[in-house]
Amino acid sequence: MTKAIQAIRGMNDCLPGETEKWQQVEQVLRNVASNYGYSEIRMPVVESTALFKRGIGEVTDIVEKEMYTFDDRNGDSLTLRPEGTASCVRAGNQHGLLYNQEQRLWYMGPMFRHERPQKGRYRQFHQFGLESFGIASADIDAEVIILSARLWRELGIEDFVTLELNSLGSNEARADYRQALVEFLTQHEDKLDDDSRRRMHSNPLRVLDSKNPDVQALLVDAPKLSEYLDEESQQHFADVCKRLDAAGISYRLNDKLVRGLDYYNRTVFEWVTDSLGAQGTVCAGGRYDGLVEQLGGKATPAVGFALGIERLVLLLTSLDKFQNLRPAADVYVVSMGADAELAALRLSEQWRDAVPQIRIQTHCGGGKFQKQLKRADKSGAQIAIILGESELEQETVTVKYLRQQKEQISLPFAQVAELLTNLVEG
Ligand code: ATP
Ligand code: MG
Helix, strand or coil: CCCCCCCCCCECCCCCCCHHHHHHHHHHHHHHHHHCCCEECCCCCEEEHHHHHHHHCCCCHHHHHHCEEEECCCCCEEEECCCCHHHHHHHHHHCCCCCCCCEEEEEEEEEECCCCCECCECCEEEEEEEEEECCCCHHHHHHHHHHHHHHHHHHCCHHHCEEEEEECCCHHHHHHHHHHHHHHHHHCHHHCCHHHHHHHHHCHHHHHHCCCHHHHHHHCCCCCHHHHCCHHHHHHHHHHHHHHHHCCCCCEECCCCCCCCCCCEEEEEEEECCCCCCCCEEEEEEECCCHHHHCCCCCCCEEEEEEEHHHHHHHHHHCCCCCCCCCCCCEEEEECCHHHHHHHHHHHHHHHHHCCCCCEEECCCCCCHHHHHHHHHHCCCCEEEEECHHHHHHCEEEEEECCCCCCCEEEEHHHHHHHHHHHHHC
């Protein structure tokens, strides 16, 4: 026997039963984004490698270790996008959407990172992202956070996620802090693990993010980023907090919150949960005023976030929030005999015309009555509509209830549409 080919490790199929959950979540994401006047943008999955190197930063984990990069047949270096913001900015610059304008955009789709696959961490995963361009004031930082909070309410998980908030300040303030932090870390280099020691030189702020309890204990005495914030950034941060307070959104100030991407300045935030184990960050974002210019556009302030759809679906599943998922069909049409089969085909089309919401599976592939009824049951449909020779003669159908203890009934053709309407509305 030939060996069956498997999917790539960390790249998952999403099967029926699961796709319905995704559709429900995606619907909420789209609706909420549109409630705030955001428009969808779709970018290619493959971009020039240079875009991510320049955008995300050469010494970030993503660029150093996680990208799917390859030479195409022309010898150009291409990369499967590991995130959406750099692509979104590239598209905005390329099509003149950003300069001197305001844009509120969202996107959704697959991202690729070569990480160790585990629960909540995959090599192909999906993000919903939202970006707002052209507004420098704190009201827009607050807007994107308030919007994200609405997502959790709509999904019914507002009690299971916590907002963590920090400000990274200006680039200059961060450079000063970086120097102070490196001095501190150098003094305690012997107590750092290999990972932190490496980061101390390449990307020292990421040491703050270390999961190692010994490193965290050491950091208690480290200089604080908040003490280095420039005055304008302090004011900006206070303005963000004031608006969140006014909107009734609670948050936890976390001065160790830094992000794994280099482009952030000022506001950064994460929504985290205890219900997912180690992969607890559901959504992350912040302000990135330098990125547009860094990618060749005119300086444009920007703020946004991205959320991981897999983690959201996992969280919703673990909280049992998918109770009303519908099977693929409401009705299954069974027919016996060649004439009845043709009639079933024709009538099914008429019923779909008459009741646009109805989902009808018409039996295909022939076979005995009992076999067809088994299929009807397996389809998950509420009722089977049965058409045999005698039904055809009398222009009636037999309706068999598959999920209720109810006697089967006989119904004239003309009354079927009404029954189906009641079925979808009930
Ligand atoms: P983490 O700290 O979990 O590695 P990150 O900081 O790398 O996350 P971002 O680049 O900010 O994550 O991406 C935003 C969101 O996308 C994350 O909060 C998470 O929900 C999701 N995400 C990131 N990487 C993965 C992955 N490999 N698999 C599944 N979801 C992911
Ligand atoms: Mg990561």
